[in-house]
Amino acid sequence: MHSDSANVAEQLSALREQLAALTEQQKVLCALLGQLLNRHVESRNGADPLPHSHAVQGLDVVAECGKDILGVLQEARQPLTILEILDELVRRQRSWRENTVRHALTTLLEEGTVADRQDLRPHSYGVPARV
Secondary structure (H helix, E strand, C coil), X not given: CHHHHHHHHXXXXXXXXXXXXXXXXXXXXXXXXXXXHHHHHHHHCCCCCCCHHHHHHHHHHHHHHXXXXXXXXXXXXXXXXXXXXXXXXXXXXXXXXXXXXXXXXXXXXXXXXXXXXXXXXXXXXXXXXXX
């Protein structure tokens, strides 16, 4: 019983030492990150705005994401929530970021290509109903 107690005490001591080392590493990393962020802010001050081609490239990304979303919704044949759309995109190995999917959905809604289908299912989107 005494050896178990001593063993636990040794393990606790080792864990405390490891925790202290990790804490020191975290302090160093935080300091380095702070320096890096300060340099980034300093370099951005007075910097020229992004060129127009960058903005156009962003629109291309949203358009490509929109095509993927439209494919998912057309094949689903039922309204899907954003999380279901994201899951299906991942399943198809099209891992778009959530904010990109939301942006593309907004664009598709504005174009009328996709409809808000809360009439069938809360917080869901689908292809517009054919009349």
